[in-house]
Amino acid sequence: MDNSDHLHGSIVVNIFRCSNLLERIGRKLASEVGLTSVHQWFILSALSNGDLSLKQLGKNTLVTKQNMTGMIERLKQGQFVTTYEAHDDRRMTLVSLTEKGKQALTHLDRFGITNNEASFEHIKLDELTSFNRCLQQLIENMNKE
Template sequence: MVNVKTNITLDFLRISNLLNRYGAKMVSEVGLNSIQQWVILRTIIEREDISIGELKEEMLVTKQNMTGMINRLQQSNLVTLFQDSEDKRRTRVKITEEGIGVYEQLKSLRNEFNDQTYHIYNDQEVLVLSDLLNRLVEHLKEK
């Protein structure tokens, strides 16, 4: 069983490298600099607006890294920053119309990629895989 677990970990590393390669190609096609910018845009769209601190927690990066990524997105007019109405010390982030447009382009590329990638699984297998991976992510975040 030790070898199986080691192989799974190594497979995750290979998958990560492959996904980074494909993801980098997709984001460059729409003018983004990194996959992290894509994840940030998606998170903001899902939450409508979010604080930089909440984004930092979601992305598992330092506040300094998050601030730099957000500033680059703001300079590209993809997000806007504003002060939290309840806590003036907190800065919130909202996506702009231009940011939504970039995200929609990425969504199309992502959907094509997902169709090509996951066609080897049936719907039930995709749901099981999603559940297993989410559980592993949550477990690793606790450590």
């Protein structure tokens, strides 16, 4: 095993560790507004820029269609989202934030910013920018497989 293999392995382990911490923090914040999972928060965030189809939501959040359907149903039951048929293609289901969903997202964003400030406190902007590009490339590479 050479140094790059060791570094790659260390990065993967640290990403998993970070993911576990983010999940724990996110689950606590999500439960404060009545969401049952961090994935539901991801869906609300994806809808913050406008209505999306189930297919687009799955692609944006990397969630399978089967799981997406169940999550949307639970969000509908909680009155966070609503669904409707696309006007130009009735086979396509579109998802929209409700007022309750928008309020939940506003609450989550406000508390998320506070947590993010503490998490990124000693990291410079250029380091964060580079790190974000690396994560995006890693996701793209892994998504090809």
